[in-house]
Amino acid sequence: MDNQQKLTQTFVQALGISPEQVTDGLTYNTIKEWDSTAHMILIAELEDAFEVMLDTDDIIDMSSVSKAKDILAKYDVQF
Amino acid sequence: MTDTVVNVPIIEAYQVRLRPITVADLTCLRQWRNSAFVREKMVSTGLISHEQQLAWYKKIATDPSQMHWVIEYRDTPIGAVNVKVFEDDDSVTSAKILEPGLYIGEPRYQGNIVAFAPTLALYDYCFSVFHTQQFHASVKADNEAAIKYNQQLGYETVSRGQFVTLSLQKACYERQTVTLKSLLSRTGKTK
Numbered sequence: 001m002d003n004q005q006k007l008t009q010t011f012v013q014a015l016g017i018s019p020e021q022v023t024d025g026l027t028y029n030t031i032k033e034w035d036s037t038a039h040m041i042l043i044a045e046l047e048d049a050f051e052v053m054l055d056t057d058d059i060i061d062m063s064s065v066s067k068a069k070d071i072l073a074k075y076d077v078q079f
Numbered sequence: 080m081t082d083t084v085v086n087v088p089i090i091e092a093y094q095v096r097l098r099p100i101t102v103a104d105l106t107c108l109r110q111w112r113n114s115a116f117v118r119e120k121m122v123s124t125g126l127i128s129h130e131q132q133l134a135w136y137k138k139i140a141t142d143p144s145q146m147h148w149v150i151e152y153r154d155t156p157i158g159a160v161n162v163k164v165f166e167d168d169d170s171v172t173s174a175k176i177l178e179p180g181l182y183i184g185e186p187r188y189q190g191n192i193v194a195f196a197p198t199l200a201l202y203d204y205c206f207s208v209f210h211t212q213q214f215h216a217s218v219k220a221d222n223e224a225a226i227k228y229n230q231q232l233g234y235e236t237v238s239r240g241q242f243v244t245l246s247l248q249k250a251c252y253e254r255q256t257v258t259l260k261s262l263l264s265r266t267g268k269t270k
Contacts, residue, residue, distance in 0.1 A: 029190040036192050037231065040258055056094050056265045057153075060193045 003050075003079050007072070010049045011065065014042035024066035050077050085139070085171075087146045088208075092200035093263040095193070097148035097160060100139075104149050105132055108159055111184025120182070120222050143170035150183070150197045157185035160197045162205065165215045175212045177205060190224070196263050198232060199256060206249050214247040232256060 001009070011022045015033040028034050034042075043059050046052075046068065052075040054062075062068050069079045087099040100108065111117055113126050127135075139147050147161040158181065165176035181198060183189045205211040216234060218225045220243050233255030234245035 035227070036190075036195070037227075039192050040262060043262060053265070056263050059262050059265070060094070060152075060188075060191060063191065 003072075003077055006049050007046075007065070007068065007079070010045045011042065014038060014045045022065055024069070025064065027064040028062070046072070050075065052077070084141055085143050085146060087148065088204070090148070090200050090204045092203060093196035093260070094152060095196040095200055096151040096154075097197055097200055098151065100136070100147050100149050100159070102136070104156065105136060107156060108132070108149070108184070111158065111182065114184065116186070116189060117182045117184060120219065120225065122217075122219070143172070144174075146171045148197075148201075152188065152193055152196070155185070157188050157193075158183040158197070160201055162201065172209050175210060176215050177209075177211050177213075178215050178217070192259075192262070194228070195231070195259050199260055199263065202232070202247075202252060206252070212249065214252075216245045216247070217242045218245065219243075231259070 008019050008022045011017065011026075012019055015031075015038050017031070017033050021031070026034070028039060039059075039062075043054060043062070047054060050072055052072070054071065054075075058071045058074070062071055073079065089099070090097040109127055109129065109132050112121075112132075118124050118126070139145055144167075145161060145163040147159065149156050150158040150160055161180045162171055162177040163180070164171060164174040165178045166174070171177065179198065179201065181194070183191070183194050188194065202214065205214075214234070216229050218229065220239065220241055226243055226245070229245050229247070232247060233251035233253075234247045235251065237244045237246050
């Protein structure tokens with residue numbers, strides 16, 4: 001499984017949405033499934049999936065799928 | 080009420096800084112307070128004029144029953160937070176029950192998890208430095224986001240009507256906010 005597939009699967013599991021919904025444009029708080037509770041679960045699952053520990057500014061900045069890729073890239077996760 | 084200027088402390092925690100409101104903040108605060116996003120969630124939904132705001136500012140400066148702060152994140156104001164005593168004839172520092180108020184005016188951070196940071200910083204401070212034993216919140220019944228926000232802090236519903244009233248005990252707050260606090264108080268490092 002490549003990193004893009006891993007990212008999609010993590011969003012699907014954390015938010016309880018379909019893989020088709022996981023596009024770069026998907027944004028925090030624009031669907032009911034991605035609220036602040038789900039955001040905390042998402043952070044935990046991303047950290048487990050990619051073996052990183054995000055800092056608080058990154059957790060706050062992770063406002064979309066696209067932004068998640070940018071942030072994970074800082075932790076040497078390539079897409 | 081006295082004429083002494085209320086000593087509002089600076090509070091820093093969870094990546095945000097809460098500092099007393101100054102005259103220089105008033106224009107920005109009024110724009111935020113009058114924005115549709117903020118105004119429609121308030122009990123009083125009318126537009127605030129410059130004169131009304133000045134009168135409010137003079138009042139809060141010497142009113143020990145309320146404290147107001149500007150929220151800064153990354154050295155930039157993003158909103159405002161306050162506490163008021165829930166019953167009369169008391170001061171914020173000595174009251175057992177406080178009623179909080181919060182809005183995030185900066186659109187980029189509205190609905191963002193960072194909106195929890197000023198509340199965590201403020202509640203920690205009130206529970207540890209003031210005599211606060213409980214918070215009491217009153218939220219419009221159709222403001223589901225605010226109700227959920229409060230529930231995530233550990234608030235429990237007391238009554239439902241046009242407004243939903245909620246109350247928060249310290250023990251419940253501490254139990255409920257462990258994960259939030261952990262996420263909002265990290266420094267950068269890799270696993």
